[in-house]
Amino acid sequence: MRPNGTNGTLLCVALLAASAVLASWLGRQGGVRGNPRDGRQADVMALVFGEARKVVSGGLYDRADLYFHGGIQAAADNCAEQAAEGRGGALAAAAAGSAAHADEDGHAETGLVGERWDLWSRLNRRIHPTEDRHASGVRELKEVVPWLWAAAAADPHNTLAYGVGAYWLARELGRVDEALRFIGEGIRNNPDSCELEFCRGELLYLRPRGKRDPATMKAFSAALRKWTPEQFDRQEEARMCRRNILMYLATLHEQAGGHEAAKKCLRELLRMVPDHSPAIRMLGEIEAAGH
Amino acid sequence: MDAVRIESVTKLYAGAGRPALDGLDLAVQRGEVFGFLGPNGAGKTTTIKMILGFFAPTSGSVRVLDGDPQDPATRRRIGYMPEVANYYGYLSACELLAFYGRLCGMAPEAIRRRSGELLELVGLQDAGKKPLRLFSKGMMQRAGIAQALLHDPELLILDEPLTGLDPLARIQLRDIIVMLRKQGRTVFFSSHELSEAELICDRIGILKDGRLCCCGGIAEVAGDGAGNLERIFLRHIQEAKG
Amino acid sequence: MNGMRGSLQRIMALARLAVVDLFRRRDVSVALLLAAVALLPLLAFNFFGVSGVWRYVGEVTLLLVWIFSIAIGLGVAARQFPAEFDSRTIYPLLSKPVRRTEILLGKFLGAFLATASALCLFYVCFLLLLLLKGGGVDPVVVAQAFLFHLLFVMLLTAMAVTGSLILTPSANLTVCALAAAGMLLFGERLAGLAAGLPLASAIPAWAVHALAPHMEFFDLRLRVVHGWPPVEWPASLAVAAYALCYTAALLLLADRLFKRKKL
Ligand SMILES: Nc1ncnc2c1ncn2[C@@H]1O[C@H](COP(=O)(O)OP(=O)(O)O)[C@@H](O)[C@H]1O
Numbered sequence: 130m131r132p133n134g135t136n137g138t139l140l141c142v143a144l145l146a147a148s149a150v151l152a153s154w155l156g157r158q159g160g161v162r163g164n165p166r167d168g169r170q171a172d173v174m175a176l177v178f179g180e181a182r183k184v185v186s187g188g189l190y191d192r193a194d195l196y197f198h199g200g201i202q203a204a205a206d207n208c209a210e211q212a213a214e215g216r217g218g219a220l221a222a223a224a225a226g227s228a229a230h231a232d233e234d235g236h237a238e239t240g241l242v243g244e245r246w247d248l249w250s251r252l253n254r255r256i257h258p259t260e261d262r263h264a265s266g267v268r269e270l271k272e273v274v275p276w277l278w279a280a281a282a283a284d285p286h287n288t289l290a291y292g293v294g295a296y297w298l299a300r301e302l303g304r305v306d307e308a309l310r311f312i313g314e315g316i317r318n319n320p321d322s323c324e325l326e327f328c329r330g331e332l333l334y335l336r337p338r339g340k341r342d343p344a345t346m347k348a349f350s351a352a353l354r355k356w357t358p359e360q361f362d363r364q365e366e367a368r369m370c371r372r373n374i375l376m377y378l379a380t381l382h383e384q385a386g387g388h389e390a391a392k393k394c395l396r397e398l399l400r401m402v403p404d405h406s407p408a409i410r411m412l413g414e415i416e417a418a419g420h
Numbered sequence: 421m422d423a424v425r426i427e428s429v430t431k432l433y434a435g436a437g438r439p440a441l442d443g444l445d446l447a448v449q450r451g452e453v454f455g456f457l458g459p460n461g462a463g464k465t466t467t468i469k470m471i472l473g474f475f476a477p478t479s480g481s482v483r484v485l486d487g488d489p490q491d492p493a494t495r496r497r498i499g500y501m502p503e504v505a506n507y508y509g510y511l512s513a514c515e516l517l518a519f520y521g522r523l524c525g526m527a528p529e530a531i532r533r534r535s536g537e538l539l540e541l542v543g544l545q546d547a548g549k550k551p552l553r554l555f556s557k558g559m560m561q562r563a564g565i566a567q568a569l570l571h572d573p574e575l576l577i578l579d580e581p582l583t584g585l586d587p588l589a590r591i592q593l594r595d596i597i598v599m600l601r602k603q604g605r606t607v608f609f610s611s612h613e614l615s616e617a618e619l620i621c622d623r624i625g626i627l628k629d630g631r632l633c634c635c636g637g638i639a640e641v642a643g644d645g646a647g648n649l650e651r652i653f654l655r656h657i658q659e660a661k662g
Numbered sequence: 663m664n665g666m667r668g669s670l671q672r673i674m675a676l677a678r679l680a681v682v683d684l685f686r687r688r689d690v691s692v693a694l695l696l697a698a699v700a701l702l703p704l705l706a707f708n709f710f711g712v713s714g715v716w717r718y719v720g721e722v723t724l725l726l727v728w729i730f731s732i733a734i735g736l737g738v739a740a741r742q743f744p745a746e747f748d749s750r751t752i753y754p755l756l757s758k759p760v761r762r763t764e765i766l767l768g769k770f771l772g773a774f775l776a777t778a779s780a781l782c783l784f785y786v787c788f789l790l791l792l793l794l795k796g797g798g799v800d801p802v803v804v805a806q807a808f809l810f811h812l813l814f815v816m817l818l819t820a821m822a823v824t825g826s827l828i829l830t831p832s833a834n835l836t837v838c839a840l841a842a843a844g845m846l847l848f849g850e851r852l853a854g855l856a857a858g859l860p861l862a863s864a865i866p867a868w869a870v871h872a873l874a875p876h877m878e879f880f881d882l883r884l885r886v887v888h889g890w891p892p893v894e895w896p897a898s899l900a901v902a903a904y905a906l907c908y909t910a911a912l913l914l915l916a917d918r919l920f921k922r923k924k925l
């Protein structure tokens with residue numbers, strides 16, 4: 130009798146665990162949103178464990194995204210919308226400062242039977258919150274942080290987790306030093322990442338007197354050096370990143386009195402985007418000042 | 421008035437080729453000790469289960485204490501000790517009796533008093549607080565006797581009560597049965613232990629392949645020589661075979 | 663009426679047995695110990711010195727509470743009848759003046775009460791943990807989540823008790839665990855899934871959607887963890903009615919099955 134009961138309980142727990150794993154596996158059809166480039170894992174073991182870590186890390190990152198939306202899967206379940214938001218979904222979009230976040234109600238149309246007669250679905254909608262909600266205020270926003278930390282801990286090559294995590298820490302929670310430490314860890318783990326270096330540069334730039342800190346310039350220069358188009362999912366993203374780096378560098382050089390360096394950056398920027406008005410304006414100002 | 425009246429009862433288990441009981445007629449009078457004898461597989465347990473209303477006969481009728489065995493009110497007056505004694509291992513003997521007492525609708529005070537008496541009677545007074553899973557087979561059997569007697573039943577049904585008991589316990593059980601007879605209770609027990617049956621029964625019935633091949637007072641069936649019953653039993657069994 | 667009172671007394675006596683059994687087995691203490699082992703490291707974390715971060719603890723704790731409630735509920739409910747039959751204690755039990763229906767109700771109630779008492783313990787631990795972490799939950803939502811969870815346990819134990827009268831113990835456990843976990847995870851998406859299928863496979867999907875126990879109704883973890891308001895009254899009542907009707911239907915079926923059970 131006794132061993133039977135215990136076996137039963139164990140069996141249950143095992144079954145539940147198995148189904149939970151299966152579910153999360155199925156539930157995340159999107160696959161791994163972590164870091165797509167990772168050519169360095171040469172041997173098979175690293176590859177296998179690397180994959181598993183990426184899956185876990187991706188799941189944890191999604192969790193952060195979920196927390197940002199009050200625990201609800203954002204309507205951005207379909208690929209198109211995700212693409213529109215750029216890598217990393219809504220969270221990253223918010224981190225990047227893009228306030229525009231297309232929200233649709235995630236109501237599945239119920240075809241055959243019709244919502245009217247489908248009592249269970251109607252009941253579900255009343256029980257489980259469906260309204261779109263974004264975290265706001267420190268009290269809510271700080272809840273996102275553990276998941277980003279965990280995503281980075283699960284896969285140190287998940288640059289997105291580092292970048293977004295640092296963003297939350299610095300901008301929303303006001304912990305710039307913690308954010309810099311976190312991004313520093315990310316850079317140590319991903320020495321080739323242009324994005325992380327850029328992120329670090331931005332964090333430094335935003336500090337009081339950050340514009341005069343030589344470290345800021347160093348970070349952006351490193352970002353420019355590490356920039357390769359292959360690091361990015363899409364060509365457009367890569368170009369956008371390079372443009373931003375160039376603009377920051379131009380500003381910093383100009384402030385430090387390095388007019389030639391600033392002009393060089395601006396000219397490259399204008400070669401990429403001939404009608405970039407801030408760059409045109411700035412170049413005009415420098416030249417007008419007679420440098 | 422009969423304590424148990426079984427009339428032309430047939431019981432066919434689903435999927436079984438031949439009936440376990442085949443036109444059984446049996447009457448047990450009130451106040452007597454009836455020994456229900458027969459080899460393994462004769463149908464003793466099947467008969468007892470029908471007396472207790474666990475299932476209805478395929479055909480025929482069973483009346484117990486002038487009531488329907490399926491009626492809980494009838495069962496309130498029956499005490500039963502099953503063939504295989506096994507009780508909730510996580511309870512102590514006292515808790516077991518308290519549980520059964522509550523099922524029988526006894527008052528807590530009555531349960532307490534009665535459990536004390538009965539544990540004393542079956543010799544478990546020192547093991548009352550011990551969990552039953554630590555009991556030996558014989559101790560479990562004693563607990564079984566105690567639970568069968570708990571609610572002071574008019575009819576006591578014991579299915580092979582002697583198996584697993586040491587000689588001392590057998591003597592104690594015999595004393596208990598004798599005491600019950602003195603109190604005017606009816607005892608119906610199944611057994612294949614003939615010598616024991618010979619000592620305590622008023623009447624016996626011998627069952628073979630679901631048929632009663634002999635039934636009567638112990639003196640009629642066995643004569644008066646000790647050990648005779650064994651010979652009689654063998655003769656009846658072999659006759660039934662041939 | 664005396665008959666009713668006697669009946670109730672017998673049912674409660676039977677139910678007490680399951681509760682005593684569960685707590686003497688130490689299943690609950692094992693669950694609490696496991697939970698502590700899982701949660702202690704989580705509690706010790708301090709993320710970047712940000713204080714008052716509690717939702718992740720709340721979420722993991724509630725997940726564990728749910729997993730353990732399913733494991734314990736199924737374990738207790740599914741073994742009620744098989745244990746009686748295996749140990750043959752069913753015979754002395756049936757020889758007492760109890761009706762089969764009373765035995766069934768007693769067994770079900772026992773499984774439910776045993777699991778519910780374990781659940782009380784779990785929720786108390788959950789609240790203590792939140793206190794420790796400085797989590798701000800709405801007490802109304804937590805109370806509602808607890809009541810919904812009780813409804814879930816009621817339905818789950820009814821399911822397992824009924825299943826134990828048809829299936830072998832391991833098959834019963836498998837079916838119930840899959841049904842519970844499957845519906846908790848996918849119940850909400852079933853309608854959407856059915857809508858997207860071609861007609862031939864949509865019909866079974868709709869049938870499952872219509873008939874399978876919608877366990878996800880009872881899961882208010884999201885509202886607790888993410889600070890959503892409580893479910894409104896009409897919907898709460900609908901959920902309670904659903905659980906009660908479903909349980910009643912299962913118990914009616916179980917009653918039939920138990921009365922027909924070969925002994
Ligand atoms: N549940 C059952 N299903 C089918 N056959 C059974 C069942 N119980 C007993 N039998 C058969 O009925 C006959 C009588 O069994 P039983 O009453 O247990 O005998 P006894 O108690 O005299 O040893 C045996 O042949 C046995 O195999």
Ligand SMILES: [Mg+2]
Nearest residue numbers: 464465466503
């Ligand atoms: Mg027998």
